[in-house]
Amino acid sequence: MSRNTGDHRTRVSRLLIRRAFMDLLKRKPLQNITVKELCDAAGVNRSTFYAHYTDVGDLLRRIEEEMMAELEQAMAPLLADQEKPFNPVEISTEIFRCLKENSDLCTVTLSDYEDKAFLLRLINMGRERCMETYLKHYPGVTPRQVEYFYAFASAGCIGLLRKWLDDGMTTSAQEIAQMAESLMLQGLGVFGPTGEKAEKK
Helix, strand or coil: CCHHHHHHHHHHHHHHHHHHHHHHHCCCCHHHCCHHHHHHHHCCCHHHHHCCCCCHHHHHHHHHHHHHHHHHHHHHHHHHCCCCCCCHHHHHHHHHHHHHHCHHHHHHHCCCCCCHHHHHHHHHHHHHHHHHHHHHHCCCCCHHHHHHHHHHHHHHHHHHHHHHHHCCCCCCHHHHHHHHHHHHHHHHHHHCCCHHHHHHC
C-alpha cells in the first residue's frame, strides 16, 4: 500500500469518526458515549479508532485543539500586520469562516450538552485578542471599557452564530461579519429609520 493510499484511508477514517461523534454529541453527553457505540455509528472497527485516539475524551480534545489552532492561525497575520489599516470586519470574517468550517463542533458546543469549558476558552482567546488590538488602535479607551465592550460583543456574536447555524450557514462569513460589526456599532439603526424618524421623511 502506498503512502498516499494510507494517508487517504486515515483521513477518511478520521472524518467518519468525527461525523459519527458529533452526531452522537448532539443527542447525549460525552460521558454516555462508548467507543463501541461510536465505531458502530462510524462504520469502523475499534482498532482503527485506537490507532488515532486513546478514548472519546481524547477525540474531543483533539478536535477542539485543531479548531483553536485554526482560529489562532486565521487571526494572527491580521493582527500582526502593522502596515495594514485596522479592519475589524476583515478579522471577524476570518473568525466566522473558521467557525463555518467547524460548524459541527460549533453546533455541539452550543447544544444542550454544550462543552462550557471549550466555549469559555474561545471567549477568553477572543478577549485577549480584543484587548490587545483595541487598546492599540483606540488609545483613548481604557481596559475596563474594552472589557465591557467585549462582554457585550461576544454575547451578541454567540447569538448571531446560533442563528447562523439554525439557518444552515447559507449566508457568507463576510456578510455575517459585516452584520456583526454594523449591529455592534449602530444597533437597530443599521436597518434604517423607524417610528418618529420614519414619519418625518
